[in-house]
Amino acid sequence: MGTSYIYKRDASRLFIALRENGKRYKIYIPKDSKPVINGIEKDIDFIEQEDFHYSFDWHGKRFHCELVSRDQNKAIIKVNGVEYRFSIESIFSYIRRGMINNLEKQLNDNNIIAPMPGKIVDIFLSEGDLVNEGEPILILEAMKMQNEITATCNGVIRKIRVQSGQSVMKDELLVDINSIDV
Amino acid sequence: MKKRILIANRGEIAIRIIRSAHKLGLLAVVFQSDKEPDALYLKYADEIIPAHDLLLDKPIFLDMERILSLAVEHQIDMIHPGYGFLSENPDFAALCEAHQINFIGPSPQLIRDMGLKTVAKSMAIKTGLPLVPGSDGPVPDAATAKVFADKIGYPVILKASAGGGGRGMRIVEKPETIERNFKSASDEALAAFGNGDMFVEKYLQNPKHLEFQILGDKYGNVIHLGERECSLQRKHQKILEEAPSASVTPEMRQQMGEMAVRFAKSIGYYSAGTIEYIMDEDGSYFFMEMNTRIQVEHPVTEIITGVDLVDWQIRVALNEKLTLKQEDIKINGWAIECRVNTEDPQNRFSPQTGFIDKIHFPVGDNIRIETGVQSGSIVTPYFDSMIAKIIVHGDNRSDVIEKTLKALYEFSLIGLKTTVPFCRTVLQHPDFVNATYTTRWVGHVYKPEMLENEEDELIAALTATIMYASEYLQLSSDVPTYKNDTLNVWVLNKRLNY
Numbered sequence: 001m002g003t004s005y006i007y008k009r010d011a012s013r014l015f016i017a018l019r020e021n022g023k024r025y026k027i028y029i030p031k032d033s034k035p036v037i038n039g040i041e042k043d044i045d046f047i048e049q050e051d052f053h054y055s056f057d058w059h060g061k062r063f064h065c066e067l068v069s070r071d072q073n074k075a076i077i078k079v080n081g082v083e084y085r086f087s088i089e090s091i092f093s094y095i096r097r098g099m100i101n102n103l104e105k106q107l108n109d110n111n112i113i114a115p116m117p118g119k120i121v122d123i124f125l126s127e128g129d130l131v132n133e134g135e136p137i138l139i140l141e142a143m144k145m146q147n148e149i150t151a152t153c154n155g156v157i158r159k160i161r162v163q164s165g166q167s168v169m170k171d172e173l174l175v176d177i178n179s180i181d182v
Numbered sequence: 183m184k185k186r187i188l189i190a191n192r193g194e195i196a197i198r199i200i201r202s203a204h205k206l207g208l209l210a211v212v213f214q215s216d217k218e219p220d221a222l223y224l225k226y227a228d229e230i231i232p233a234h235d236l237l238l239d240k241p242i243f244l245d246m247e248r249i250l251s252l253a254v255e256h257q258i259d260m261i262h263p264g265y266g267f268l269s270e271n272p273d274f275a276a277l278c279e280a281h282q283i284n285f286i287g288p289s290p291q292l293i294r295d296m297g298l299k300t301v302a303k304s305m306a307i308k309t310g311l312p313l314v315p316g317s318d319g320p321v322p323d324a325a326t327a328k329v330f331a332d333k334i335g336y337p338v339i340l341k342a343s344a345g346g347g348g349r350g351m352r353i354v355e356k357p358e359t360i361e362r363n364f365k366s367a368s369d370e371a372l373a374a375f376g377n378g379d380m381f382v383e384k385y386l387q388n389p390k391h392l393e394f395q396i397l398g399d400k401y402g403n404v405i406h407l408g409e410r411e412c413s414l415q416r417k418h419q420k421i422l423e424e425a426p427s428a429s430v431t432p433e434m435r436q437q438m439g440e441m442a443v444r445f446a447k448s449i450g451y452y453s454a455g456t457i458e459y460i461m462d463e464d465g466s467y468f469f470m471e472m473n474t475r476i477q478v479e480h481p482v483t484e485i486i487t488g489v490d491l492v493d494w495q496i497r498v499a500l501n502e503k504l505t506l507k508q509e510d511i512k513i514n515g516w517a518i519e520c521r522v523n524t525e526d527p528q529n530r531f532s533p534q535t536g537f538i539d540k541i542h543f544p545v546g547d548n549i550r551i552e553t554g555v556q557s558g559s560i561v562t563p564y565f566d567s568m569i570a571k572i573i574v575h576g577d578n579r580s581d582v583i584e585k586t587l588k589a590l591y592e593f594s595l596i597g598l599k600t601t602v603p604f605c606r607t608v609l610q611h612p613d614f615v616n617a618t619y620t621t622r623w624v625g626h627v628y629k630p631e632m633l634e635n636e637e638d639e640l641i642a643a644l645t646a647t648i649m650y651a652s653e654y655l656q657l658s659s660d661v662p663t664y665k666n667d668t669l670n671v672w673v674l675n676k677r678l679n680y
Contacts, residue, residue, distance in 0.1 A: 015651060017643035025643040029651055035644055044644065053540075053596055054645050063638065064594040065645040073650060077642040080591070081603040082633045083528055084642035088650035 005132035006036050011156045014091040014130060014180065019084065026180065028130075039154070091130075091156060095178045110153045112175040114168045118142030123164055129157045130180075137175055140168070153179040184209045186229075187286075187496070188253050190243055191264030193554030194570060195476075196223035199262045202492040211258060213242045213249075217564040222556055231256055241564060243267040246274045250281050260284035260499060262492075266566065269475035270297060286499040288453045288474050295449070296472045303469070309448045311441055311469040314460065316383030324364035330382040331360055337387065340364055342371030343379040350374060353385050388620040390461040391415065392427055393473075394442040395483045397494055398452040399504040406439040407487045408513050410479055414608060416531050416624040422605050424518045425482035428579055428617035429461060438467065443508075445472075454480070454495050463620075481550060481573045482517040515575055516582040520590060520605040522553075522570040524561045527604035528630045533567045534598040536560070541570075544592035548575045548585055561598060569600075579617070583609050603633045 007014070008030050017025040028036040035042055045057040052067035068076040074087045089097070122139040125131060136148040137157070158176040162168060187208045189196045192215065200210040200223070212227040216236035224230055231252050233242035242248060244267055253261060261278055263269035263286070272294035278285035287293065295301045303313055315334040320343050321327045331338040331354065340363060342350025350371030352363040364380060372378035390413045398404035411427035412420045430438070442457035456477055458470040480491050489506065498504070525531040538559045543551045553570035555561070561569060574589050576582025587609045593602050613619040613627060 012655060013651065015647045015654075017647050019639070019643070023639070025640065025647075027644060027647040029648065037640060037644065042640075044641070052649075054648070056641055056644075058637070058641065061591070061637070063641045064596070065641060066596050067645070067649060070649070075646040075649060077645045078599070079638040079642045079645070080606075081595070081600060082638060083599070084634070084639055084646075086643055086646040088647050090654060 005135050006039065006041060007130040007132050007154060009125075009129045011091055011128055011130040014156075016089045016091065016094045017086045018089070019086055091180060095156065095180075098178075110151075110155055110177045110179045111173060112137060112149055112152070112177065114140060114170055114172045114174055115147070115149075116140070116142045117168065117170045118147070119167045120162050120164055120174075121146065123160060123162070125157050125160070127157050127160055131155055131157055131177065133181075138162075140174075149174065151177060153177065153181050155179045155181070185259040185500075186211055186257060187260045187262060188212070188231075188249075188256070188258040189223075189227075189262050189264065190249050191262070191267060191269075192218070192221060192223055192243060192565065193568070194223075194552040195264040195478075195554075197226050197554065198552055199264060199492055200226045202490065202496060203262075205490075205493060206496055208260075208496070211256060213252075215242050215564075217241050218560065218562055220560070222554055222559060229256070246271070246277055249274075250277050250283070253278075253283055254281055258283055260286055260496070262286040262496070263475065265475050265478055270473070272297065284499050286453070286495050288451055288455065292449060292451060293474045296474050299471060302471055305449055306445060306469045309441070309445045311445055312467065314383050314386070314468040314470075317381045320379035320381050324361040327364050327380065327382050328357060328360045332357060334382070334384045337385040339383050339385040340367050340380050341383060342367065342375065342377070343381060344371060344375035344377040350380070386460060386462050388463050388622055389413075390427075390429055390620050391420075391458065392430065392438070392461055392467065393456045393458045393477075394439055395480070395491070396442055396446045396451065396455040396457060397489070397491065397498075397504065397506070398446055398455070399498045400452045400501055401503055402447065402450075403504040404443045404446045404451065405504065405506055405508045405511060406443050407483050407489055407491075407511055408435060408439065410482055412479060413619055413621050414614075414623060415621050416628075420479065421521050421523070421601055421624075422519065422608055423479040423482055424516065424579075424582075425479075425486050426513055426516065429465070434465075434467075445469075453498050454491050478521070478568070478571070479519050481552065481571065482519045485517040485550065485573060485575045486513050486515060487511055488514065515577050516579045517573060517575050518582050518586045518609075519571050519573045520586065521568050521601060522572060522593070522595075523567040523601045524569055524598045525567050525601055526599045527601055527607075527633060528599070531601070533563070534561065534600075535563050537597050538569075538595060539597035540595070542592070542594045543570070544572065544589035546585075546589065549573070549589050550575070572602075580615075583615065604628075607632045 014028045017027055026038050047055040047057055054065040056063045066078040068078050076083050076085050118140045121141045125137050131151045133154050134150050136150050138149050140147045140149055155177040158178050160175050162174050185208050187203045188211045189199045203210040209228045211229040213233045214230045215233050235242045261283055268274040272290040275285045275293055276290035317330045337353055337355045340352045350367050352367040354360045354363050368378040368380050392409050392411055394409050395407040409427050409430050410423050410425040412423045414422040454476050456473040459467045460470050461467040484491055524534040538555055540557045550573040555569045574586040576585050590602050590606045608614050
């Protein structure tokens, strides 16, 4: 279950890197596989790290990186001799900030509601988990049929409002999801 | 007994000269300046003279009296001045002569003459070298200036005879404005230099800088070794050079080279020297000046001709006859030199000083590295910011561009910013690839954003994130809401220092 999905549950490994020119990178650093940048797994190899220097290989090229300076969540990184400034945010603080900036409506459009009355038989995810678009969240049994309810976006599970074994009405709110696709 | 050669210089050129000295069986002596007591060149020398210049107002390399007294004390036979410092100071060359020390370079009189632009130009006219059209001297008033300007064509540049640093200088685009510009420039010059004399010259809007390498002996033999193009400059300093130049046809090369040789012969020149030309967009060229020293960019000429210029400087100084004939000089392929300066190309090329934590140079049969530093070296504010040169040889121009770019990607320096990213940008720019770049390129075309690319940006974002993440994940391990495995982010088998 879920192994073919890019995002692997742990939302604390997802970050937003924002450059001063407004360019934004959504960077997911899974535990055991290559980094996912803007939703695509990149074939970047980590070569070495020493103090504040990193080197990577990516499609046959070597990239030398150096931390030039660092202030809280802001960092200046030198790559192949050229400096880039980024500020980094966890996905949680990014979502929080998004909600403050009136993005809540847009975010809530991705909440999961029961398409029909029935009974929750299984829940696969927990609050705070990272979920992929199309990934099953729970199973709703209705008229002896088991229906997989899937995520409508890539996002973070904010709140699960139902429990396993609980009966639900049509249009009842099941799960709150904060989209990370915004 | 071996002859003793003193190198009155430092950095990469000191090491370069030591190499030639050893090849010719000489004993290489250098100064150890207190301003950089652990400099790399000291390791290559046979003998080191401590300069004790810590409390003096100038470094040893500029202090001719001290150089000479120490040279005499240490029984020095010859002095190589390198480039910069005292290399084109006629008084220094004369002082060497007065102490019976062989100065490696032309005679003091030649250095003096070539150092005075007006003298050099009048000597050049005699041998028929073309000069930038102009008034060839001060003009009395705006009306006379206009007569000249109308004759040579606009735009023209008005220059104060006593000028310098851009003051008393005006570019005039059209006849209607010459009077006003003449007056303001002349007033400015009068206020700044106490002399309001002005002359008029044709203004070349997009010139190229070309120079011919000359080699002569003390017996009247002079040859040229083709040209170098040094149009890529910032703040009037060269930063990337190539040889030959794509803007010079074989016929032009022959013509310009012969002219250079004729000029050098007419003034009795010996040693290595350079005749500088400025070339207009239409291909017309004009004599600018002659340099009487070995130049920073000499390796590109050495690579394509196979002639060791520093060897020959020393051999000529030792009264050897030039055994090379003009017809022996063949141009083999193409060469590019990239200067590695510790300057920030993202911030107006401001100089960077401090530690070189780690430096790695590209390696290859077609790559020549001249460096004055190694990992752990310190770049001080006392000397030039050029720490190394990367010189690459290719079969032809496009081949050498490709090979140089590859070499620059293999270069890395941790600790300071350098001009290497700038050189990479230049090598990929259509103006360079098409060889249409001019001395105005940096001022008119170059923007720091051109140094950036999307791949590097993405890697920078990733690096910043990994650094932040390694800290963040550990901090948040106290927060019960989210699962937290031990810090084992992808990278991270390698272990972060947090």
